[in-house]
Amino acid sequence: MDFDMLGLKPRLIAALDEMGIKDPTPIQKQAIPPALDGRDVMGLAQTGTGKTAAFGLPLVQHLLAEDVRPAARTARALILAPTRELVNQIVENLNGYIKGSHLKVARVMGGVGINPQIKRLERGVDLLVATPGRLIDLMDRGAVNLGESRFLVLDEADQMLDMGFIHALRQIEPKLPKDRQTLLFSATMPKDMETLAATYLDRPVRVQVATSGQTADKIEQSIHFIAKAEKPGLLLDLLRAHDGEAALVFARTKHGSDRLAKQLTNAGVNAVAIHGNRSQGQRTRALEAFTDGSAPVMVATDVAARGLDIPVVKHVYNYELPNVPETYVHRIGRTARAGREGAAITLCAPDEMGELKDIEKVIKGEIPVASGRRWSPSQEEAKPKQNRGGGGRRRSGGGGPRQGGGPAKAAAKPGGANRRRRPRRSA
Structure with a gap:
């Protein structure tokens, strides 16, 4: 199956070709058609299988088809991710998909100055990729209004749950329109994920190309x-x-x-x-x-x-x-x-x-x-x-008698080996 058989426009297929992407992955084959049809999608696939394109390509095609400009301090589509590194990766991919178009992408995340992000949002953006904590900071300052965000993506949703972002999601979701398309992607399916999906998705199409806990064959x-x-x-x-x-x-x-x-x-x-x-x-x-x-x-x-x-x-x-x-x-x-x-x-x-x-x-x-x-x-x-x-x-805590052949005892001790902590927000 080629990308054109999934319903993507020639413009996006040409962009993928320029990026060296020729064939769709299994998660892309299953998720892109219902997403293009406007359905909510709940996607489960292990890491490294192309989930970013599975939601990014339908989003870009929808936004190009509408051919409207964002209002000041608004975002037409919102993508939430748990870490700065994932935000950067998503933005890099989106920039490849929209190359040569009028669409604008912005990222907001912690660890960098907030004022340039406020200025970036003043004229509005088409695609906003954000960590939840920094997004709430910007919402509290009146720097962004989500009332025009008709598309919502929750990427690596299971990690957002692990990192305690559920409270942030509860603050963000009510600010979005009720009439929207929501796409949720995750690598695993913990019990809390069903509750999350029931709360934010409307009769979603469920696509799954890996069972929870499955590791890559290679x-x-x-x-x-x-x-x-x-x-x-x-x-x-x-x-x-x-x-x-x-x-x-x-x-x-x-x-x-x-x-x-x-x-x-x-x-x-x-x-x-x-x-x-x-x-x-x-x-x-x-x-x-x-x-x-x-x-x-x-x-x-x-x-x-x-x-x-x-x-x-x-x-x-x-x-x-x-x-x-x-x-x-x-x-x-x-x-x-x-x-x-x-x-x-x-x-x-x-x-x-x-x-x-x-x-x-x-x-x-x-x-x-x-x-x-x-x-x-x-x-x-x-x-x-x-x-x-x-x-x-x-x-x-502590060690035990060493077993098996291995190197002699090292003088240095590994840092933090005895400590156990709950996962923490790190955006």
């Missing part, structure tokens, strides 16, 4: 069972075995990401860190260094699990396992994108067995073991208990 997954204190040494060995190849390393905390990137750089592996506490300029420079190869390793929190479309990523390392099991799927989806092959390597300490079991429930299978043996219940329970306070769950 990702080679493996796991090392290793004591926590020995993780830095093993990570260095693995990175040096693929010297110069782009690797994305996931840590659990912002402080831990900074410490780990510094440890790697001090050991001779040029690394940068990216997380929610970095300014947008710092995040942009880190991404540029990673993309151009001057820093082949990027250490990230889960702010980078969505929205990074960097084809050069060959290896993803779960240095620390995520608190939310579905996040594992998003993390490893940063490699093997657009049909390429990639590897996802997980380092599991004894106190992370609970997270591992949850992940394997989501992906419906065990991750192949590269070294060590699965930690036994007695080894998990042998760790000292640590009360996090506030009536929360008690989780264990």
Whole structure:
């Protein structure tokens, strides 16, 4: 099936051809026709499958067909995304689709000055791509009126739920017209997603090209069972075995990401860190260094699990396992994108067995073991208990006897490995 068979106009097909996009992906084949018909759509597909074009192309075609100009401080279409990186990726794609047309795209997000964004919105825009927190700031200042936004897209809706944006959505949605088209896209389908869809969508067409928790076929997954204190040494060995190849390393905390990137750089592996506490300029420079190869390793929190479309990523390392099991799927989806092959390597300490079991429930299978043996219940329970306070769950900390052949114990300890936090807003 070609793009013209989906109902797209020659102008958009020519733009796609100029971008090097020839054939539609499965999610695009299923989502574009009902979206062009004006139906609400609920799309489920794993990361890296072309969801941006699945909603972006119908939006652009609708806006071009109407051939009207936006009023001052309005947006004809609103796209909400959970992270700055995803906002930037969406805008980059939209700019390719609208090239040569009169349509205007604007982005609003935290981490950069708000005044230039206010000025950008003064004359109105056709497509507004925003993180929820900054959008509410602009609404409170009277800088944008959503009363003319007849199209709403919720991209990576499951992550917006994880990051606590549901309250922001409840503030934004009533400001939009009742008579609108809503498109919701997600990589997973947690229970709360059905409630979200019932609230914001009207008799949606449901399209699904991947089951919740399904990982890309071309990702080679493996796991090392290793004591926590020995993780830095093993990570260095693995990175040096693929010297110069782009690797994305996931840590659990912002402080831990900074410490780990510094440890790697001090050991001779040029690394940068990216997380929610970095300014947008710092995040942009880190991404540029990673993309151009001057820093082949990027250490990230889960702010980078969505929205990074960097084809050069060959290896993803779960240095620390995520608190939310579905996040594992998003993390490893940063490699093997657009049909390429990639590897996802997980380092599991004894106190992370609970997270591992949850992940394997989501992906419906065990991750192949590269070294060590699965930690036994007695080894998990042998760790000292640590009360996090506030009536929360008690989780264990500390390490355990190292298993399997691996590097000697490293002197440096990984940053933040004992800390557990709920996902936080990072826009």
